[in-house]
Amino acid sequence: MASEGIDAVIVPRSDRFQGEYVAPCDERLAWLTGFTGSAGFCAVTREEAGVFVDGRYRVQVRAQVAPVFTPVNWPETKLAEWLLDRLASGQRVGFDPWLHSVEEVEKLRDRLAPKGIGLVPIDNPIDRLWTDRPAPPDAPFAAFPEEIAGESHASKRARIAAQLREAGERAVVLTLPDSIAWLLNIRGGDVAYNPVPHAYAVLHEDGRCDLYCQPGKADGILGHLGEEVRVHPEDVFVPGLDFLPSPTRLDPKSCPEAIFQFLTARGITVTRGPDPCLLPKARKTPAEIAATTEAHLRDGAAMVNFLTWLDREAPKGGQTEIDVVRGLEGFRRATNALLDLSFDTICGAGAHGAIVHYRVTETTNAPVRPGELLLVDSGGQYLDGTTDITRTVAVGEVPEGAAEAYTRVLQGLIAISRARFPRGVAGQHLDALARYLWLAGQDYDHGTGHGVGVYLSVHEGPQRLSRLSDVPLEPGMILSNEPGYYREGAFGIRIENLILVEEASPVPGGDERPMLTFRTLTWVPFDRRLLVRDMLSEAERTWADGYHAAVLARIGPRVEGEALAWLKAACAPL
Known part of the structure; x- marks a missing residue:
């Protein structure tokens, strides 16, 4: 920075293709800071280095970065404001123009220019320092x-x-x-x-x-x-x-x-x-919808086999987070159709469940203990579809307050699943439906859902269920429906199904107004041990019983023996 006359440098997570997920050779943010989340960036001045992360990563970033780096809550703190507080007129901010979009650069330049701070394209400084940088990927198409x-x-x-x-x-x-x-x-x-x-x-x-x-x-x-x-x-x-x-x-x-x-x-x-x-791309064809429907049924059977094993083994003790991750991958591979996972499996036992995008390592690997919750967020890549499912389960006795929070999270998932809405409605209009936690003074710091592809990206735009999304939902779009609750130091709860936007059937007595609704793609039981039945309305209990009946009808023929017995018990009416 000194040799080039630069007073600050921006190090983003993105690569030259502006993708969310990057190859090892493009993990510049992780190389510099140690932070491995899928979103964030670092701004380095000569005196300070801020690592900007959103609500999903605020626990994780504190655990991963060295004291020289200062975690910054983003988007509450904007990059421009942070730089303006630290730089003076005439100073210059360097950036790699291949790693930032046109809109991103223009917005930042517009905020810095009135204060006389320049935004200067430079050759990437990390690439010059990263001596053992991995080679670019060479996978054939x-x-x-x-x-x-x-x-x-x-x-x-x-x-x-x-x-x-x-x-x-x-x-x-x-x-x-x-x-x-x-x-x-x-x-x-x-x-x-x-x-x-x-x-x-x-x-x-x-x-x-x-x-x-x-x-x-x-x-x-x-x-x-x-x-x-x-x-x-x-x-x-x-x-x-x-x-x-x-x-x-x-x-x-x-x-x-x-x-x-x-x-x-x-x-x-x-x-x-x-x-x-x-x-x-977001509006899936009938062929894509049929294909991914089958992929989700196959994946649902693998999940039921996994949950049967987990319910049998976890209460005995002796299992760790890594054991659970490997066990789940084994059940998916047993389908003989799995091409890859759709992301690193998130498996958080106890307090680790409160780290929204926790990734277990040999260093952090924790035992799965009775008396704790276990959050498992995972998915598979099959030629006919991409899956993404989260289930939170009780291992032995339920921690205090967990069942009530779990029930509110499920109420949010049900509210989205049952939603009917006119054409033109966007994710920002629906996100609040999922936040039953507000009634208890609680919330979660992430959107309720993201788009999903068909044997493509597990995070797909432009559709989202988020207060930030103004993209109208259209038939054929696939989204996740994943409200959650995270009590730092204690437990995390997230329940996730994938849902498909489709035309809604007319309601007797309703207006002749075209409406849309969601069709569920994910068929795996919820944990009845964490449900407070009396907190659910009659309509919510009816939906949950209908969902479980559908799970049994769809997945029952695909499992057998112990797994089928487990499934029948898990899908019994509330």
Whole structure:
């Protein structure tokens, strides 16, 4: 910093593709700070280094970073305000323009410029210091079956190209790996747990596409891609931008600032608009819905076998968090269909359950003790679907206050599951339905749900159940429904199902107004030992009994012996 005349540097979690999940070679934030969460960033001045994290990671960050780093509550404290408090006019903030979106840079520049503080693009300083940095991933790309996708990539390209022509645009630059995977019906292995390809793409107004990736990665899918998709080495991507027509669309929310600066410096007209793959990708086809429905039933049977084993073994003592993680993965692998987990399994015993995105390590591995709660958040990647489920279970005697909190969390999940809403309603309008905890002066510091792909990213945008989301929900969107409660130092509770947005059936006597509702995809019992029956309304008990009856009907034929007996008891009417 001193040698380059920089007074502060921003180190984000993101990579040059602006993805949430990054390859080991892009774990710059973890290398610098020790913080391994999936969201956050660090701002380093010459006197102080702040690590900015949201409510999911505030316990975790304190456990992971050294005292030289100061945890900062974000978004309550904005980066611009933090910098303004520490820098003077004439000082300069360095950033890697490949790791920050156009919108992110512009917002920060607008806040700093009036105070005379400069925002300066620089070569990444971490890359110069990280001497044992892992090599970039080199996983080959694979074709995704059209019978699962429900549409050919030629049809998708033609559909998106028509949107470009209608908008008067000649091309669009695509930088999000899951958008490229969806558009071309391909998958990759460049990021752990999410089958996405590291690549850039340019889609032209006539439906032709240029795909830029490391040499050799697309060799096995050239026949699948066909003549209208031209494959180029990634190192010619930036020079190739020189030949883009005007106007070319960029998504300012996800396109790296470096690409925007390159195009504008060459006089290419840039239009700003959303990545045109986002909404079509989120609206699943009937084939995708049928496929992921089957994946969730398969995964549900694996979960029931796991919970049967856990209920038998955990009360005896002797199990640890790692034992539970390995046991659950074993039941999923026994399906002979699991391709990967969909994320690192979160398995928090006792106080570890209060760390929202806790990841067990050999150092933190805790015993699963009777008298505690155990929170297990996990999922699988199958060719026909991506799953994500959380169940919190009692091991022996229930801790004080846990059953009441669990019941309120379940009431929130039920409220979302039963919701009916008009078209145009967004996640920010529904998030409060899940927060029954407010009635008890409690809350949780995360959104109620995120989008989920089909053998794609377990965290998918733009749809969310969150007070921050203004994206209207549409039929075909898959979301998680996961309210929670976390008592630091004691226990954590989260219950999660995946749900599908679909058209609602008319209600007798209702207005002739189109309505939407949710269809449940996840079929695994809740823990009856943690339910306070009298806290549930008659309608809530009816829903819970109906859900458990459906679990037994759907999953019962897929399990046998001890697991079937366990399932029948777990699904008995309240």
